[in-house]
Amino acid sequence: MSSKHFTPAVTIREVAEDAGVSVMTVSNVLRGRGRVGEDTRQRVLEAVERQGYRPNLTARALVERKAPTLALMLSCITNPFYPEFTLAANLSALKHERHLLVCNTDHELDRGTSFLQQVAGSLSDGVLVANYGNLPVEELIELQERGVPVVISVWELPDEPPGIPCVTFDSKGAARLAVEHLVELGHRRIGAIIGSRKNGIHRARYAGYQEVMREAKIRRLAADERFTEDSFDDGYRAATDLLSSRPDLTAIFVSNDLPALGVLNAASDLGYSVPEDLSVVGITDIVPARQSRPGLTTVAIPTKELAEKGIGLLVDLMNGRASDTTVIHTSAPRLIVRGSTAAPSND
Amino acid sequence: MSSKHFTPAVTIREVAEDAGVSVMTVSNVLRGRGRVGEDTRQRVLEAVERQGYRPNLTARALVERKAPTLALMLSCITNPFYPEFTLAANLSALKHERHLLVCNTDHELDRGTSFLQQVAGSLSDGVLVANYGNLPVEELIELQERGVPVVISVWELPDEPPGIPCVTFDSKGAARLAVEHLVELGHRRIGAIIGSRKNGIHRARYAGYQEVMREAKIRRLAADERFTEDSFDDGYRAATDLLSSRPDLTAIFVSNDLPALGVLNAASDLGYSVPEDLSVVGITDIVPARQSRPGLTTVAIPTKELAEKGIGLLVDLMNGRASDTTVIHTSAPRLIVRGSTAAPSND
Secondary structure: OOOOOOOOOOOHHHHHHOOOOOOOHHHHHHOOOOOOOOHHHHHHHHHHHHHHHOHHHHHHHHOOOOOOOOEEEEEEOOOOHHHHHHHHHHHHHHHHHOEEEEEEEOOHHHHHHHHHHHHOOOOOEEEEEOOHHHHHHHHHHHHOOOOOOEEEEEEEEOOOOOOOOEEOHHHHHHHHHHHHHHHHHHHOOOOEEEEOOOOOOOOHHHHHHHEEEEEEEOOHHHHHHOOOOHHOOOOOOOOHHHHHOOOOOOOOEEHHHHHHHHHHHHHHOOOOOOOOOOEEEEEOHHHHHOOOOOOOOEEEEOOOHHHHHHHHHHHHHHHOOOOOOOOOEEEOOOOOOOOOOOOOOOO | OOOOOOOOOOOOOHHHHOOOEEEHHHHHHOOOOOOOOOHHHHHHHHHHHHHHOOOHHHHHHHHHOOEEEEEEEEEOOOOOOHHHHHHHHHHHHOOOOHHHEEEEEEOOHHHHHHHHHHHHHOEEEEEOOOOOHHHOHHHHHHHHHHOEEEEEOOOOOOOOOOOOEEEHHHHHHHHHHHHHHHOOOOOEEEEEEOOOOOOOOOOHHHHHHHHHHHEEEEOOHHHHEEEEEOOHHHHHHHHHHHHOOOOOEEEEEEEOOOHHHOOOOHHOOOOOOOOOEEEEEEEOOHHHHOOOOOEEEEEEEEHHHHHHHHHHHHHHOOOOOOOOOOOOEOOOOEEEOOOOOOOOOOO
């Protein structure tokens, strides 16, 4: 695909004139119809290029048996993680000369299924799934078995590969970094707010928290843990509930930034000063984490890399350079210390 | 487009069998090739429907001369306004049985031009432009003259229609509401931070501010005004600069929420208490406006309505039910009072 600026529309007639063939022949070449000799075909394609004729992509896709878009499925575009991911995926897709068709399933399973049914393998010849949590892996495997390239990124669970090519990061290690930070600051009364069910999507993050608590010989109490949805408001509600019943906690580990930002607001509304009375740490490093006051201490996951490697893997898969069992690991998460964590006060 | 759940892949052979015709005939019907009688054509299409055969959309688009997507151009998906807008546009497009192809131009003109050149009229048969500020209207008019339906939403300037169908809102009225709120609280030392050049995209908002100041007989000083970019960081920098040189301001009108949130952080970093020492008001009501502490007082613009009416107008235009001069007005902006504004203190 060229990226020339607009010029007055070139017609198929001008292309035909330039190539010294009939309009019908140009049309046949572009649509892959009729009998056209290879020399003529080349001459037409060169004239198309020279004149800057804007080929009908839909037609060309049919001819090349290659659709001009990649599809990105995500669950919630208004969760700040996804715009950042989408931006990086978009730029990466453009480097591979594809536009990105974005499907926001809005947490509705039907919408994702319907989207896949309608675009996978036709309008888009590859699908990057960023919200595997919302879509049964079985459906993706079925799609894959039909020959449609499917890649999952972000995959949370490096130890449990999905049977679909994926890009994964060390989610358990991210949680470990976050909780180790609290322990090193001297916290012993540490609560946890997990943005999924106990055995749900954040189970590896929960396991990382458990591990560090065990290593630090801190007794975990079920009363200090909450399992909720991965949203700002759910973080707010879970923290309000948790801090009301366990007011002597000095720190809260939250499995994701968006609910962690809700926790900051809940703490403020309950009269806690952060970090003096309560430390809060999240995971991801979404943009609002650095804009909040205090800034949110968090463990940054490589969002841009996850998007870029996801698109890269999809393209590799389409070109036969990756297989159904390819698992790509990103670089390691890293701790970003901001104003929301400090040593516990002495009282 | 049906939205049935996945069933084992139906082959073209099964469709042919059901319709009592050859595979070639089914293919001809789907691709619009060859000679097929109308009765046979109907029988094939019914069999396709009955079997839940997933027609190749690219092929169907060629046959129906109708592309299966609408394109949305925006400048910056990580600006929280756009995900909210995109979500609403996406849902609205789905109601019209179209997927939404999202192009994030990332503030680069070339990228928008290249996108339009590649998809408009082929892969997408209509374009909704949400970032007209970044794209010369001339290019859109040229596109329109080529027969590609183009709609602008959001159009900021109801009094200056662009010659392209658009959805507009009363941006000057929004600014008036914001500044009137400050005046009614008793503020007289009011600064302004405008997220564009003086005669740029926010000029109607600036005019609304000027009007109310004049009506309230408050002398405006150039030293109390800053013109900057429409981002969090630029709001932060502009406020730092403004408050350093004019520390006795008691209120700041900001022409958009994102820079207004940056202003809140700058005020906090300079030691101002909001709203005790300084009131801040924005425009838009993006999600972070209600999540910040204090919450941002703002004038809500009808984001969802702008997206829905934009898609609706685009579809109307494609169906000949709107013209190049159609201008649609949304409902009026409304003031949302939160914690960032209060009466000035007496000292």
